Amino acid sequence: MHPAPSIILFTSISGLGFGLLGVLCLGFPAVSGREAFLWFLAGYVLAGGGLSLSLFHLGQPTRALKAFTQWRSSWLSREAVVSILTLSVTGIQALLIIFSSGNSVLGIAASALCLATVFCTAMIYAQLKTVPRWNHPLTPLQFLAFAIAGGTLLAGEDQAAMAALAILACVQMAAWLIGDQRLLNSGSTVESATRLGGPGVRSVRLLEPPHTGGNYLTREMVFVVGRRHSRVIRTISIASIGILPLFLLALPLEPPWVRPLIVALHINGVLLSRWLFFAEAEHVVGLYYGKHGSVRP
Amino acid sequence: MKHSPDLSPRVSDEIRKTTCYMCACRCGINVHLLDGKVRYIEGNRDHPVNRGVLCAKGSAGIMQHYSPARLRAPLLRTGERGEGKFREISWDEALDIAVSWLAPIRRTAPQKLAFFTGRDQSQSLTSWWAQQFGTPNYAAHGGFCSVNVAAAGIYTLGGSFWEFGQPDWERTRLFMIFGVAEDHDSNPIKLGISRLKERGSRVIAVNPVRTGYNAIADDWVGITPGTDGLFVLSIVHVLLKAGKIDLEYLSRYTNAAFLVDAGPGSTKRGMFLRDADGREQVLDVRTGQPKPWTAEGVIPNLTGEITRDEVPYQTVLRLMVGKYLSDRYAPETVAATCGVSAGRIRGIAAELADVAFNNSITIEQPWVDWRGVRHERMTGRPVSFHAMRGISAHSNGFQTCRALHLLQILLGSVEVPGGFRFKPPYPKPFSVHPSPCGHPRPGSSLPGPHLGFPKGPEDLCIDRDGKPTRIDKAFSWENPLSAHGMMHMVISNAHAGSPYPIDTLFLYMANLAWNSSMNPTGVMSMLTDRDESGEYRIPRLICADSYSSEMVAFADLVLPDTTYLERHDCISLLDRPISEADAAGDAVRWPVVEPDRDVRCFQSVLLELGARLGLPGFIGDDGTAKYRDYADYIVNHERRPGIGPLAGFRDPQGTGKGRGAPNPGQIEAYIANGGFWRDPVPEAGHYYKPWNRDYLDWAVSLGLLDSPRPYVFNLYLEVLQKFRLAAEGFGELQPPDRLRDGLAAAMDPLPAWWNPDGKPSESTDDTSEFPLHALTQRPPAMYHSWGSQNAWLRQIHGVNPLYVPTSVWDEHGFEDGDWAYVESPHGRIRVPVARMDALNPHTVWTWNAIGKRSGAWALHRNAPESSRGFLLNHLISELHPPKGDGFRWSNSDPITGQAAWFDLRVRIRKAPGDGPAEPAVPAQSSPVDPGPDVLRFGRD
Amino acid sequence: MTDLPQNTDRRLGLVIDLDICVGCHACVISCKGWNTTAYGAPLADSDPYGPDPSGTFLNRIHTFEVLPDDGTPSVVHFPKSCLHCDDAPCVTVCPTGASYKRTEDGIVLVNEDDCIGCGLCAWACPYGARELDPAAGIMKKCTLCVDRIYNDNLPEEDREPACVRTCPANARHFGDFSDPDSSVSRMTRERNGLDLMPEQGTRPVNKYLPPRDLGSRSGNTGNGNMVAASDGSIDVLAPLLEPVAESPSGLLGWIDRTLSRF
Numbered sequence A: 001m002h003p004a005p006s007i008i009l010f011t012s013i014s015g016l017g018f019g020l021l022g023v024l025c026l027g028f029p030a031v032s033g034r035e036a037f038l039w040f041l042a043g044y045v046l047a048g049g050g051l052s053l054s055l056f057h058l059g060q061p062t063r064a065l066k067a068f069t070q071w072r073s074s075w076l077s078r079e080a081v082v083s084i085l086t087l088s089v090t091g092i093q094a095l096l097i098i099f100s101s102g103n104s105v106l107g108i109a110a111s112a113l114c115l116a117t118v119f120c121t122a123m124i125y126a127q128l129k130t131v132p133r134w135n136h137p138l139t140p141l142q143f144l145a146f147a148i149a150g151g152t153l154l155a156g157e158d159q160a161a162m163a164a165l166a167i168l169a170c171v172q173m174a175a176w177l178i179g180d181q182r183l184l185n186s187g188s189t190v191e192s193a194t195r196l197g198g199p200g201v202r203s204v205r206l207l208e209p210p211h212t213g214g215n216y217l218t219r220e221m222v223f224v225v226g227r228r229h230s231r232v233i234r235t236i237s238i239a240s241i242g243i244l245p246l247f248l249l250a251l252p253l254e255p256p257w258v259r260p261l262i263v264a265l266h267i268n269g270v271l272l273s274r275w276l277f278f279a280e281a282e283h284v285v286g287l288y289y290g291k292h293g294s295v296r297p
Numbered sequence B: 001m002k003h004s005p006d007l008s009p010r011v012s013d014e015i016r017k018t019t020c021y022m023c024a025c026r027c028g029i030n031v032h033l034l035d036g037k038v039r040y041i042e043g044n045r046d047h048p049v050n051r052g053v054l055c056a057k058g059s060a061g062i063m064q065h066y067s068p069a070r071l072r073a074p075l076l077r078t079g080e081r082g083e084g085k086f087r088e089i090s091w092d093e094a095l096d097i098a099v100s101w102l103a104p105i106r107r108t109a110p111q112k113l114a115f116f117t118g119r120d121q122s123q124s125l126t127s128w129w130a131q132q133f134g135t136p137n138y139a140a141h142g143g144f145c146s147v148n149v150a151a152a153g154i155y156t157l158g159g160s161f162w163e164f165g166q167p168d169w170e171r172t173r174l175f176m177i178f179g180v181a182e183d184h185d186s187n188p189i190k191l192g193i194s195r196l197k198e199r200g201s202r203v204i205a206v207n208p209v210r211t212g213y214n215a216i217a218d219d220w221v222g223i224t225p226g227t228d229g230l231f232v233l234s235i236v237h238v239l240l241k242a243g244k245i246d247l248e249y250l251s252r253y254t255n256a257a258f259l260v261d262a263g264p265g266s267t268k269r270g271m272f273l274r275d276a277d278g279r280e281q282v283l284d285v286r287t288g289q290p291k292p293w294t295a296e297g298v299i300p301n302l303t304g305e306i307t308r309d310e311v312p313y314q315t316v317l318r319l320m321v322g323k324y325l326s327d328r329y330a331p332e333t334v335a336a337t338c339g340v341s342a343g344r345i346r347g348i349a350a351e352l353a354d355v356a357f358n359n360s361i362t363i364e365q366p367w368v369d370w371r372g373v374r375h376e377r378m379t380g381r382p383v384s385f386h387a388m389r390g391i392s393a394h395s396n397g398f399q400t401c402r403a404l405h406l407l408q409i410l411l412g413s414v415e416v417p418g419g420f421r422f423k424p425p426y427p428k429p430f431s432v433h434p435s436p437c438g439h440p441r442p443g444s445s446l447p448g449p450h451l452g453f454p455k456g457p458e459d460l461c462i463d464r465d466g467k468p469t470r471i472d473k474a475f476s477w478e479n480p481l482s483a484h485g486m487m488h489m490v491i492s493n494a495h496a497g498s499p500y501p502i503d504t505l506f507l508y509m510a511n512l513a514w515n516s517s518m519n520p521t522g523v524m525s526m527l528t529d530r531d532e533s534g535e536y537r538i539p540r541l542i543c544a545d546s547y548s549s550e551m552v553a554f555a556d557l558v559l560p561d562t563t564y565l566e567r568h569d570c571i572s573l574l575d576r577p578i579s580e581a582d583a584a585g586d587a588v589r590w591p592v593v594e595p596d597r598d599v600r601c602f603q604s605v606l607l608e609l610g611a612r613l614g615l616p617g618f619i620g621d622d623g624t625a626k627y628r629d630y631a632d633y634i635v636n637h638e639r640r641p642g643i644g645p646l647a648g649f650r651d652p653q654g655t656g657k658g659r660g661a662p663n664p665g666q667i668e669a670y671i672a673n674g675g676f677w678r679d680p681v682p683e684a685g686h687y688y689k690p691w692n693r694d695y696l697d698w699a700v701s702l703g704l705l706d707s708p709r710p711y712v713f714n715l716y717l718e719v720l721q722k723f724r725l726a727a728e729g730f731g732e733l734q735p736p737d738r739l740r741d742g743l744a745a746a747m748d749p750l751p752a753w754w755n756p757d758g759k760p761s762e763s764t765d766d767t768s769e770f771p772l773h774a775l776t777q778r779p780p781a782m783y784h785s786w787g788s789q790n791a792w793l794r795q796i797h798g799v800n801p802l803y804v805p806t807s808v809w810d811e812h813g814f815e816d817g818d819w820a821y822v823e824s825p826h827g828r829i830r831v832p833v834a835r836m837d838a839l840n841p842h843t844v845w846t847w848n849a850i851g852k853r854s855g856a857w858a859l860h861r862n863a864p865e866s867s868r869g870f871l872l873n874h875l876i877s878e879l880h881p882p883k884g885d886g887f888r889w890s891n892s893d894p895i896t897g898q899a900a901w902f903d904l905r906v907r908i909r910k911a912p913g914d915g916p917a918e919p920a921v922p923a924q925s926s927p928v929d930p931g932p933d934v935l936r937f938g939r940d
Numbered sequence C: 001m002t003d004l005p006q007n008t009d010r011r012l013g014l015v016i017d018l019d020i021c022v023g024c025h026a027c028v029i030s031c032k033g034w035n036t037t038a039y040g041a042p043l044a045d046s047d048p049y050g051p052d053p054s055g056t057f058l059n060r061i062h063t064f065e066v067l068p069d070d071g072t073p074s075v076v077h078f079p080k081s082c083l084h085c086d087d088a089p090c091v092t093v094c095p096t097g098a099s100y101k102r103t104e105d106g107i108v109l110v111n112e113d114d115c116i117g118c119g120l121c122a123w124a125c126p127y128g129a130r131e132l133d134p135a136a137g138i139m140k141k142c143t144l145c146v147d148r149i150y151n152d153n154l155p156e157e158d159r160e161p162a163c164v165r166t167c168p169a170n171a172r173h174f175g176d177f178s179d180p181d182s183s184v185s186r187m188t189r190e191r192n193g194l195d196l197m198p199e200q201g202t203r204p205v206n207k208y209l210p211p212r213d214l215g216s217r218s219g220n221t222g223n224g225n226m227v228a229a230s231d232g233s234i235d236v237l238a239p240l241l242e243p244v245a246e247s248p249s250g251l252l253g254w255i256d257r258t259l260s261r262f
C-alpha cells in the first residue's frame, strides 16, 4: 500500500496520544493542578491532532461528519464515534484530576476507551482480507502494544514502560515474520485472480497493463519495497522502538538529555515501523498489475 | 435516507447519424447532442458495417473532436521549416498564395506539382482534381499501405482481401487469417470472428505475434516473417500430391487449361496461345483442337499439350504441377525457413482438405452462369482466408499474396458458399481497369486517371529513354505494377531531383514527416535542406491537415481542415464504399456540429482552388465556380452520365439506384436513412459473382460495370511474363541492364517465393549480422499518429515497449524495466523492452506510431509519447544497403513498389539507464494552445 | 445503510467471455464516454495532455500471457469492472453509507452525495473495481449502467450497459443471474463460468467464461472432430494426404483419369 504521510502520522501520533491519555486517566504520574493540565494538554494535542490529520486523507473533508453514521457495520465509523466518546470521557476525568482528584472507576473506563479507540483504528486495517498482511490478530495487538508502550514511556512510568517496550518489540518482530507469510498463505495468486491457471499451465503473467499511464489503484495500492531496503529499515526501526530505549532506561545514570533522547528514538522507530506497515502491505489487486509473485517459471 | 438515483436521465436532445472517421472502417455512428455539445457517440444498429458496435477509437471521437491540437485558422510559415512557427492568415490570403504558386506551374510544367493524399475517403475527387490540373504526380497512401494485397488480388481474382472481399462469415467452417493485427474492417472482422466461434468454426492464425485476433484463434502458427509464400506453396505441394484440388472448379473458372507457349527458344515463350481475335485458347476435350475458352460448350483439357507451327504448348496446370511438385516445396524442405514443423504444415493441409472436400456445403439456390447454363444448386467449400499487411508489407508480398490466392483457387473456395466473397463494385478483372496515365502536357489535363493496372511494358509511365515520368517512379521498370503509386518515395526523389525537381509538394492527410515515412529524421532534413542558391530543395510545401501534426510543422502554407463531425463527405462506390458481399452500399458524412474555428472542409477548398485555377470541370461555361462546395459536388457531379459520387436516392424522386439524374435532396435522403444507402444483391447472384448472370445484370444496372465481362481467375499471370520477356531482351521496350536479373526473377507468371532481403533470390542465407526481424502492429485502441492527441486513448497507449522473445531476452540478460539499443543497417534507436512468449523466436515487435515528436499534437513537451514512446521507422531506409551488384535496391516490392516495412532486420543489446528514447528529435513549437490541466468531460 | 441485503430480488451482472475477447478496449472507452456524462460526477482525467495523464475508468482491460507446460503459449485479454459481489466488502467498510448494494437488483452503487472519499471501499475491493476521482474527490465505480438499463428515454433494445452494447466481439453479456433460464445463467452453466478470487469470499455476481483450451487451443475443427494440428499429429486426417502420385507425370495421369469420370 502507498505509505501516505498523512495516515502514517495520524495513526502513529493518535496512537501515542491515546496511550498517554489512557495512562494519565489511571492517575499516572500522580499529578494535579497546572502540571496535570499540561500533561493532559499534551495527550489531547497528540490524540486530537492525530485524528484531525486523518482528514487530509479524505477527498471530501467537509463531509467528515457523515462518517459517524455507520458504526453498526464500519470500523472506520466506529473509530470516529469511539474516539469522540473517548475524548469526552477522558475530558471529564482530566477535569476531576486537575481540580480535585480523579475517579478511579471513571479512570479505568476512560483508559479502556482509549485502548478501544486504538483497537478500532487497528481493525480498519485488520478487517481487510484484501491485504493479507494486515488481516491478522497481530495487527490490533501491534497497535495496542504501541499505544501502551508509547503511553507509559511518555508518562515516564519506566517500570511499566520497560515491560511494555519488551512486549512491543516481540509483537513487532512476530508481526513482521508472520506477516511475510500472509500473502503466500492467503491463497490469492495471479492464478486465482485470473482463473487462468490449472493443470498443464506453467505460468500466468501480466503481458500488458490496462493503461500505460498510472491510475488511482496503482498509485494507492500497488507499492513494492525491495527486500534489502525493508530489512535495513526494520533493523533501525526495531532498535529505536525497543532495544535502545530499553537499554538506556536500564542505565542507572540519568543525565537530562537521556529521556528526550529515548522518546525521540521511540517515536522515530514508531514512524519507521508505521511506514513499513503500509509500504510492505501487499494488496491483492497488485496481482492484476503483475506485482507480488507472478513468478517466472 | 434511501438513495434513489435518477434512473431515466435525459440522454440527448437529438441523435444525428453520420459516418465515423476515427479510422478508415467507415462505421455508422449515432452522435448524441445535448445542449449543442456532443455528449456521447455510439454505433448505429442499422448500419451494415458495424451493426451497432463501436470500437474504442469510435467512442473516443468526442476527444478527437474537442482536441486542443485542432488547427484554428490558415497558417503561413514565419520560422524555419520544421520549427512550427506560423502566422494565422485569412482564407482569402491563403487561397491567393496557393493559386499564385499553382497557376504558373500548370501553365508551364504541371508535373512540378506533386499532390499526394493519405487515407482520405475522397480519392475520386482528389485524383480527378489532379488529373484536371494535369500533373502525373498524384497518388494516395496505397503504395506504402497494402498495394501488394490489392494488386495481387485484382490481377489474380478481380477482387482483393483489402477492402473488396470478405470471408463468408455465416458459412465458413475453417478460417485462416494471415498477417492481420487489426485491418481496416476492424469491427466487421471482430463481428465475423465472433460469429465463427459461436458457430464452432475453427480459426487458424498465421502470424509471428500472438495478440488480438491471433490471441483468440483456435490455433496459432508463429511463422517467421517473410516466409508465408513458402509455407503456402508447401501446402499447395502437399495438396497437389494428394490430389486434393477442385478440378471442376479449375476447368470452369480459372485459366488452368489455357495453353502456354513452352518453346524454349520461342520469342513468345510463356505467352498464351491466342486465335486471330486474340482470344486465349484451350484444348477442347471433344475435338482435341484448340478453341477459345469462351466458345460454346467447350470442355477444356486441363493437362493437354499440343504443337502448333513447331511451337509446343502446355496447359497452365501442367506447368504448375511441374513446378510445385518439386521437393523445393516439400514440408521437410521449408520447415526450417518458415519456423513451422513439417508435421504442422501437413496437419494444416489435412484440415483444409478435410473441410473443403469432406464437408462441402450446398445451398438449394439455382443460378444461371454467363453462358446461360442453369445450375440447380450452389456448392461450396467452407474454407476461407484473409490476409493483410503481414503479407503485403514485404518485398515478396505480391507473389506471396498470389500464392495464397492460388491455394484458395485450388481448393475451389473463392466466390462459393463458405469461401471468400467479393464486395461490390468487385469482382472486376484487371483487364477492365484503366491503364495509368502519366504523360503531362503544359496547360492541359491528363487524358485519364493516374493510377491503374498496366497490361504490359507498353503501359509504363516512362519517357522514350526509359526515364520515369512520375516523381515517385511508379509504373517504371523499377516497380512496373505499382498500381497505387509510391507515396513513400516522393520526398526523397523530390529532394534528389530525380527523375526531375519539382516546385510544389501538396500533401493532404498524411504525416509524411513522421510515421508514414521510412527514415523520418532523413526525411525531415530533406524537407529543410537548401540548394546552392539557399532555396529549399523542395521549394514549396502546402499541407492540408486538421491537427498540429509533425507534418504541419514543415509546411509553408497550412490549409486547416474540419473534424469529421463538421463536414460533408461521401464514402463512394467510386472509391472505397461500405459494400458487403450481399449488398452494394455507400454513405455520407455531414456537419452534425458547426466548426467553432476558421477552418474549412478540405474538399470544398480543393473545389474552390480548382475553380480559381480554371480547371476543366471545376468551372461552368461562364467561368465561375461550378460547385458551391463539396456537398453541392457530391449531389451534382456526374463522372459518367447518370453516375455520381453517391449511388443511392438518385433522380429527383430519389428512386434511382446507381444510375440516375442528380437529386437535389439526395444528401437529406441519406441522412433520413441513417447516413447510408444499401442495395442488396439478388439472392441468385450471391455467389459465383464473376460468372453469375443475375449478379452481372444487377451490377450493370447499378453502373458498377458497363457490361457483363465474364473472366477467369489468373493462376498464370501473363502480364508478368511480358515483363520477364522484356527483361530477357525481347520486345522493343527494354529495361536498363542493371534491372534485368531482378525483373526476370521477380516477374514469375506463377506464384513464387524469394527471401525478402532486397534482391529477389530464393537463397535463405540468414543475414546473421542482424538476426532478428522487427515488426510493428496496429494497436486496436490507437490510430496511427492521430490517436495520440486523444485524452482517453493516449492513457491506454502512451508508450510502446519493444516486445522481445523469451529466448533473446534471456540471452541478453534483460530484466523488467530495461532499455535496449536496437540497430539496423540503417540506424540505431534506444527503447524500453518487455518479454513475450507468444512470439516467433526470431522476431521483435512494437505497437505502431505511438512515438511522437516533442511539441506536436498539443501535447506537453515531456509527454511520454516523445520521451518513452518510439518509432521503428528510424531503423528503416527506403534503400537497401548495396548488394553484390553494388546497386542499392529500393526497400520495396520489385513488382508493385509496395513499401517493405516488415523486411526490417535488427540486432539488439542492453542499454544503460532508464530512457529517454532515442533518437530524440528536437521539439517543434506548437501553433495551437496547450490543453487543460484537468478534463471533466460532461461538466466543462 | 451499509448492511448488505440478505438477498436481492434480482442478481444483475455481466458474463465476460475470455475465449473471444480480443482486447480492443472498445468497452473501456464506451464506458468512459457514457459515464463521464451520466451517473454523478464526470470521470475526470488529470494532466490529460501532459507527461503523466491519469484518469478515472470504470472498466479496464488487462492482458495476460499463459505458458502451458507444452504446446503453444496464448495471450488472454482480461476485462475487469465491478463484479457486483453478493458479499461486497466495499459496502460494509463504508463509514458513511454512501456505498450500498441495491435490494432490487443487487447493483452496488455509490451515493456520491454521502461519499467523503476516504478510499476505504477501494482498499476493501480485491478486484480494483473502484477508483477515487481526482477532481471530484469521491469514489467512482461501475454502475452496471443503472441509468441505461432502466432508462425510459432509451429504446428498449438499448437498455443494456454501454460496454455490452458496443463490444464488437460479443464477449460481454448482461442479464439476471437469479433466473436460471437467463442467457447469462445458461452460458455460465454450459461454459462453467468462474468467480475471480473465490478465496476472498466476495461471491461475485459477474462470471468469467474461461478460454476454451489454453494449451494449443486446438479445439473444434470445421467438421467437429479433434485435430491437434499444433503438435503436428494428424492421425485422424492423415489418410487424406495419401499421395495419388509422386511424379508430375503420375499426377497428370491421375488428373486425366479423374476428369474422365465426370
Ligand SMILES: Nc1nc2c(c(=O)[nH]1)N[C@H]1C(S)=C(S)[C@@H](COP(=O)(O)OP(=O)(O)OC[C@H]3O[C@@H](n4cnc5c(=O)[nH]c(N)nc54)[C@H](O)[C@@H]3O)O[C@H]1N2
Pocket: B023, B024, B119, B145, B146, B178, B179, B180, B181, B182, B183, B184, B185, B186, B206, B207, B208, B209, B223, B224, B225, B226, B227, B228, B387, B388, B389, B390, B391, B394, B775, B776, B777, B778, B779, B780, B781, B782, B783, B784, B845, B902
Ligand atoms: N486500430 C487501428 N486500426 C487500423 C489502423 C490503426 O492505425 N489502428 N490502421 C489502418 C491501416 S492504414 C491499415 S493499412 C490496416 C492494416 O491492418 P493490418 O493488416 O492488421 O496491419 P498491421 O497492424 O501492420 O499488422 C500486420 C500484422 O502482420 C503480422 N506480420 C508481419 N510480418 C508478417 C509475416 O511475414 N507473416 C505473417 N503471417 N504475419 C506478419 C504482424 O505481426 C501484424 O500482426 O489497419 C487499419 N486499421
Ligand SMILES: Nc1nc2c(c(=O)[nH]1)N[C@H]1C(S)=C(S)[C@@H](COP(=O)(O)OP(=O)(O)OC[C@H]3O[C@@H](n4cnc5c(=O)[nH]c(N)nc54)[C@H](O)[C@@H]3O)O[C@H]1N2
Pocket: B118, B119, B141, B144, B145, B146, B508, B509, B510, B511, B512, B515, B516, B517, B544, B545, B546, B547, B548, B549, B550, B551, B561, B562, B563, B564, B602, B776, B777, B783, B784, B785, B786, B848, B849, B872, B873, B901
Ligand atoms: N513502421 C511502420 N510505419 C508505417 C506502417 C507500419 O505498419 N509500420 N504503416 C504504414 C501505413 S499502412 C500507413 S496507412 C501510414 C499511415 O500514416 P499516415 O498516412 O501519416 O497517417 P496518420 O499518421 O494517421 O496521419 C494522417 C495525417 O492526417 C491528419 N488528419 C487526421 N484527420 C484529418 C482530417 O479529418 N482532415 C485532414 N485534412 N487531415 C487529417 C493527421 O493530423 C495526420 O497529420 O503509416 C505507414 N507507416
Ligand code: SF4
Pocket: B020, B021, B022, B023, B024, B025, B026, B027, B050, B054, B055, B056, B057, B058, B059, B186, B187
Ligand atoms: S472501426 Fe472504430 S474508428 Fe474505425 S470507423 Fe469503425 S468505429 Fe470508427
Ligand code: SF4
Pocket: C020, C021, C022, C023, C024, C025, C026, C027, C028, C061, C077, C079, C166, C167, C168, C169, C170, C171, C172
Ligand atoms: S469490447 Fe469486448 S472484445 Fe473488446 S476488450 Fe471489451 S470485452 Fe474485449
Ligand code: SF4
Pocket: C081, C082, C083, C084, C085, C088, C089, C090, C091, C108, C124, C125, C126, C127, C128, C129, C130, C141, C202
Ligand atoms: S467488485 Fe469490488 S467494488 Fe464491486 S462489489 Fe465486488 S468488492 Fe465491491
Ligand code: SF4
Pocket: C093, C094, C095, C096, C097, C098, C099, C110, C114, C115, C116, C117, C118, C119, C120, C121, C122, C138, C139
Ligand atoms: S470512499 Fe466513499 S464510498 Fe468509499 S468508503 Fe469512503 S465514503 Fe464510502
Ligand code: SF4
Pocket: C030, C031, C032, C034, C035, C058, C059, C081, C082, C141, C142, C143, C144, C145, C161, C162, C163, C164
Ligand atoms: S456496465 Fe456500464 S459502468 Fe459498468 S463497465 Fe459496463 S459500461 Fe461501464
Ligand SMILES: [Mo]
Pocket: B141, B144, B145, B146
Ligand atoms: Mo495503411
